[in-house]
Amino acid sequence: MLGFRSCILVSSRRLISSLANKRPPLHEIFPQKKMVSRILFELDSRLAYNKLYPMYEKLYEGLDTGNDVDIPNSIKGKDLMIMKKVLEKVRHKTKAINKNLLALENVLLDRAAEIGDNDAISLLCFDVLKDPDSNTEDDVSHAKKLIKNLYQMNHPLTVKLTADIALKNHDDATAEVYYMKFLDLQNDTFLAGEVYGQLGQIHFRKPNLIEAEKCFLKSIKLCPIDYSVRSYFLLGQMYVNNDIFKARYLIESSATQGFKESFRTLGLLEMNYFKNYPKAQEWFKLGMELYDTECFVGYFDCTMKNNELLLAKRCYESMEKLAENNQDVNRLFEDFSSHRASDIQKIKEYSPNASINTWQSLTPGDTTVKVSKSNTWNL
Structure with missing residues (x-):
């Protein structure tokens, strides 16, 4: 096991001291037992919900006291990391962050590192390297030393995180070398699925589309869709x-x-290939709700095709307002205006004798788009 100095552990506790208000009871904010049990099964946890929840409670209660909670010998570092991954996956699935649960995640990571879990140690070390200015020179030096030791041990997560940093620095060649080294260590895990996805993007940019396709297919096979x-x-x-x-x-x-990018692409497919303007219009509207400015252009074109001049006018006015406060949008708006001058003149001259209830709002609403023959989904 690798030792881990307390100074690096302290640097990871970034939320705990900032929460001045009284925390709600854990049972009020903790995910449903059914969801947690399912994730524990997916993670192949050796301990079930009933064994782990009391540990969640103890660590959560210790957040405000600042006292370290005793970890029973029956709870290993790997178990604490699984507990952290459960909360991480819930956060990812729900796309919502609860600051108290996030603080609990950090404590789980710290305690796992304290009892020698190499995944936890690696994550904390790379956290230090990602933000060296917020840490002392000793912290950074010690983190580098531990990472070097873990790398020499062929620790898979350390190899992956090394590749991630190279990718973040736009060094695709170095990232590819480390990702391939990771796959030599493990190639059929959830984490391998993430690596295949990153390699796919590297090959996509080269472009080497044959290799990119292989990597994307492996990523889809190994990872759930949300990852x-x-x-x-x-x-x-x-x-x-x-x-x-x-x-x-x-x-x-x-x-x-x-x-976000999928709504624009689907709108263009439905409009230009399938000639299904109403459906294209729905996809573009969903993109507009995420402020994808190119979706405003597609929506405008669809409404003109459908001769819905009032909707086209509202869309144009919305784009005009967005362009007032954003230079990038303004450049797109100017190009849009120059290429559709006749259509814009037409809607400016249009003056309907209709009440406000006769036109569809362009603000976020209850738009529903069919994804398949049997399912629909709402944004």
């Missing part, structure tokens, strides 16, 4: 020219996870 949504989207883009129906299915799958 491989970009693989679904990029693979769908690759299929647009040779299998439009498969492309639409994959991009619709990414849309179910709220992936």
Whole structure:
């Protein structure tokens, strides 16, 4: 086991001291037992919900006291990391952050590192390296030393995190080397699925589309959709020219996870390929609610195709307001205006004798888009 100095542990406790208000009881904010039990099963936890929840409670109660809670010998570092991953996955699935549960995640990570879990140690060390200015030179030096030791041990997570830093620094070549080294250590795990997704993006940018396709397919196979949504989207883009129906299915799958770029792409597919302007209009509207300015352009074109001049006018006015406060939007708006001058003149001259209830609001509402024959979803 690797030792871990308390100074690095202290640096990871970034939320605990900032929570001055009284925390709500854990049972009021903790995820439902059914959801937690399912995630524990997916993570292949050796301990069930009933064994772990009391530990959650003790650590949560210790957040305000500042006293370290005794960890029973029956609870290993790996168990604490699984407890952390449960909260992380809930946060990812719900796309919501509870500051108290996030503080509990940090404590679980700290305590796992204290009892020698190498995954926890690696994560904390890389946290220090990501923000060296907020740590002392001794902290950074010690973190580097521990990372070097873990790397020499061929610790898989350390190899992956090394690749992640290279990728963040736009060094695709170095990132690819480390990702391939990780896959030599493990290639059929959830984490491997994430690595295949990153490799797919590297090959996509080269471009080496054959290798990119292989990596995206492996990512989709190993990861649930909420962790491989970009693989679904990029693979769908690759299929647009040779299998439009498969492309639409994959991009619709990414849309179910709220992936912003998917709404614009689906709108363009429905408008330009399938000529289904009402459906394209619905996809563009969903993108507009996420302030994707290109979706405003697509929505405008659809309304003009459908001769819905009032909706087109409202869309134009919304774009005009957005352009007033954003230079990027303003450049797009100017280009849009120059290429659609006749349409814009037409809607400016349009003056309907209709009440406000006769036109569809462009603000977020209850828009529903069919994703398949049997399912619908709401944004």
